[in-house]
Amino acid sequence: MKRTIPLLLAMSAGFVMIVAFFIPATLTWGEKVSIWFDILASIAFILGGGNLLKVQLKKISDKTAGWGYSVITVVAFLVMLFVGLTKFGVNPNPAFPAHGHWAGQYNEIGSPFWWLYEYMFKPLQATIFAMLAFYVASAAFRAFRAKNFEAILLLVTAFIILLGRTAAGVFLTDFISADSGFQGLRLENFTGYIMDVFNTAGNRAIMIGIALGTASVSLKILLGVDRSYLGSGEE
Amino acid sequence: MAQLMTLGITAAFLILLTFAVISWTNFFKTIDRRWVFLLMLFSVAVPVYVIGKTKQTFPEKALPLAQAVFDEIEKLNEGDKVLLAFDFDPGSEGELGPMATMFAFHCATKKLKMYFIALWPLGRQMIDDNIEKVIKPDFPEMIYGEDYMNLGFKAGNEGVINVIVTDIKQLYTTDAYGRDINQIPMMEGIDNIQQMDLILNVSAGFPGTKEWVQYAVTPFPHQIRLVGGCTGVQAPLLYPYIPEQLPGLLAAIKGASEYESLVIGKYGGDGISGKYLEAQRRMGPQLVAHVLMVLLIIAGNIIYFVERTREARP
Numbered sequence: 001m002k003r004t005i006p007l008l009l010a011m012s013a014g015f016v017m018i019v020a021f022f023i024p025a026t027l028t029w030g031e032k033v034s035i036w037f038d039i040l041a042s043i044a045f046i047l048g049g050g051n052l053l054k055v056q057l058k059k060i061s062d063k064t065a066g067w068g069y070s071v072i073t074v075v076a077f078l079v080m081l082f083v084g085l086t087k088f089g090v091n092p093n094p095a096f097p098a099h100g101h102w103a104g105q106y107n108e109i110g111s112p113f114w115w116l117y118e119y120m121f122k123p124l125q126a127t128i129f130a131m132l133a134f135y136v137a138s139a140a141f142r143a144f145r146a147k148n149f150e151a152i153l154l155l156v157t158a159f160i161i162l163l164g165r166t167a168a169g170v171f172l173t174d175f176i177s178a179d180s181g182f183q184g185l186r187l188e189n190f191t192g193y194i195m196d197v198f199n200t201a202g203n204r205a206i207m208i209g210i211a212l213g214t215a216s217v218s219l220k221i222l223l224g225v226d227r228s229y230l231g232s233g234e235e
Numbered sequence: 236m237a238q239l240m241t242l243g244i245t246a247a248f249l250i251l252l253t254f255a256v257i258s259w260t261n262f263f264k265t266i267d268r269r270w271v272f273l274l275m276l277f278s279v280a281v282p283v284y285v286i287g288k289t290k291q292t293f294p295e296k297a298l299p300l301a302q303a304v305f306d307e308i309e310k311l312n313e314g315d316k317v318l319l320a321f322d323f324d325p326g327s328e329g330e331l332g333p334m335a336t337m338f339a340f341h342c343a344t345k346k347l348k349m350y351f352i353a354l355w356p357l358g359r360q361m362i363d364d365n366i367e368k369v370i371k372p373d374f375p376e377m378i379y380g381e382d383y384m385n386l387g388f389k390a391g392n393e394g395v396i397n398v399i400v401t402d403i404k405q406l407y408t409t410d411a412y413g414r415d416i417n418q419i420p421m422m423e424g425i426d427n428i429q430q431m432d433l434i435l436n437v438s439a440g441f442p443g444t445k446e447w448v449q450y451a452v453t454p455f456p457h458q459i460r461l462v463g464g465c466t467g468v469q470a471p472l473l474y475p476y477i478p479e480q481l482p483g484l485l486a487a488i489k490g491a492s493e494y495e496s497l498v499i500g501k502y503g504g505d506g507i508s509g510k511y512l513e514a515q516r517r518m519g520p521q522l523v524a525h526v527l528m529v530l531l532i533i534a535g536n537i538i539y540f541v542e543r544t545r546e547a548r549p
Contacts, residue, residue, distance in 0.1 A: 021454070027401060028401075030397070031397075031398055031401055031402060031405065034391075034394045034397040034398045035394075035398055035405060035406065037391055037394040038389065038390060038391030038394045038395060038398065038406065041390040041391040041392065041394060042390040042391070044390075045390060105412060107359075107360070107363065109367070117360060121325070122325040122328075123325075125324065125325040125326045126325050126326060126328060126329060128326065129326035129327060129329070130329065133275055133279070133524060134271075134272045134275050134276075136528070137271050137272070137274070137275045137524075137527065137528060137531060138268045138271045138272065140528050140531050140532050140535070141268075141271055141531040141532070141534065141535045142268075142535060143535075144532045144535060144536075145535065145536060145539045146536050146539070147539075155532065155536075158532070159529055159532075162525040162528055162529055163525065163526075163529065165467075165487075165489045165521070165525065166489070166518065166521055166522040166525050166526075167293035167294070167518065167522050168522055168525070168526060170296070171241070172242070172245075188296070188298065192298055192299070192300075195470070195471065195474055195486075196474065196477075199471045199474055200474040200475050200477075203471060203472060203474060203475045204475045207475055
């Protein structure tokens with residue numbers, strides 16, 4: 001029962017979506033399934049929060065390596081949740097005076113939630129993303145080697161794209177007239193050519209392969225052949 | 236002449252770099268990676284400082300994809316409806332923020348009706364930022380609910396697109412601020428996003444432009460038109476959809492810079508605020524960082540070949 005009901009739910013939802021795509025009269029069926037999906041996705045946030053607490057609290061109680069980071073994660077999670085859910089420090093909405101601060105906007109400028117987002121979350125997330133530049137630079141220096149013909153091709157392409165996406169590309173090949181027959185060799189145009197032709201061709205081939213694979217896996221799931229998504233069944 | 240001189244200096248610098256790396260191969264081979272990090276820091280920080288001081292930017296020439304995005308918006312008339320889907324967060328704000336700002340500026344200048352939406356939880360904040368940055372200070376005559384509105388974030392990724400392409404009010408009963416959607420004037424007569432004249436998407440990943448193409452444009456190719464902007468790593472994956480399903484695409488800060496130059500060239504005028512030149516300004520740090528990357532790769536390969544030659548010697 002524990003596996004049969006989810007299996008039947010997945011099968012019926014999947015087939016409804018396929019039918020709804022091909023038969024316009026059944027479009028509303030697909031719409032309903034999509035709305036269920038959206039509701040489930042919202043509930044998944046609660047599940048995700050619960051899971052985060054469970055995993056991090058276990059790390060703290062076991063005192064595993066780096067458990068201090070788990071403390072920070074749990075505290076940050078709970079503070080943000082409390083401030084957001086209780087609308088802590090939010091000004092009342094003049095349009096609904098009877099509801100006090102509950103009618104106010106949780107993220108209005110100057111509110112504690114806004115402050116946490118603007119001065120803590122935003123710079124932290126931007127910093128994490130920006131760190132990529134440092135690691136890419138270090139990796140490029142240590143690992144990007146012209147070891148064989150394929151690597152040389154990759155290297156030359158990287159140079160063209162790196163320079164072609166900046167003013168350096170325009171400057172370095174500015175001596176080629178934009179009206180001449182060789183204008184395609186200007187770095188900015190050559191970059192576009194690589195993206196349009198080689199990249200698109202390669203990506204289309206990969207996409208078609210992925211699509212065929214997805215269709216086959218989807219059919220296996222819908223027909224109940226592949227049941228791995230249901231888990232092992234063990235607690 | 237100036238260009239020849241610069242090319243000469245570049246060639247001389249490369250030769251010097253080659254000799255330096257060959258002479259101090261062991262030093263470069265064992266160099267602490269924190270020196271590379273420091274170089275990268277300076278290569279970004281110095282141009283940011285210089286451009287901030289001088290307010291100078293590099294000249295930009297729009298390539299066909301940025302031109303196509305600009306043209307799609309230019310085709311619209313006053314009062315036409317545009318859905319602006321901001322599917323990014325602060326992590327990619329540095330790359331995507333300027334194009335989102337420019338989309339809002341372009342649409343507001345053309346007096347288009349703007350419907351903001353987000354499939355990313357923090358997209359809602361990105362929308363609010365742009366409303367506070369562009370619409371409220373520079374277009375105070377625009378009225379919320381009549382000229383622009385914020386539908387906010389809804390969970391469900393592509394599931395949200397799948398519903399709103401046929402029935403938007405099934406999913407959105409209120410706007411982002413909790414107002415009844417039926418009381419908002421610009422939602423009158425809007426049943427689904429097929430009624431939008433254009434969809435503008437700013438995408439940092441999943442869900443993003445790819446999902447808008449697959450779930451909105453592909454089932455309704457004659458009703459829905461989509462153009463967008465995305466991060467650099469995402470761009471190669473979106474090229475296969477060009478030009479049928481995706482007529483225009485702003486690829487990373489370079490695409491944003493090209494589009495920005497087109498919009499500012501037509502609507503900017505003198506004394507345009509710096510917030511509308513952000514993409515062009517960010518091309519400075521990008522140039523130096525890219526040149527540094529090229530030099531690092533060259534240096535790394537010189538070390539590799541010197542090592543290989545030494546190993547081959549009897």
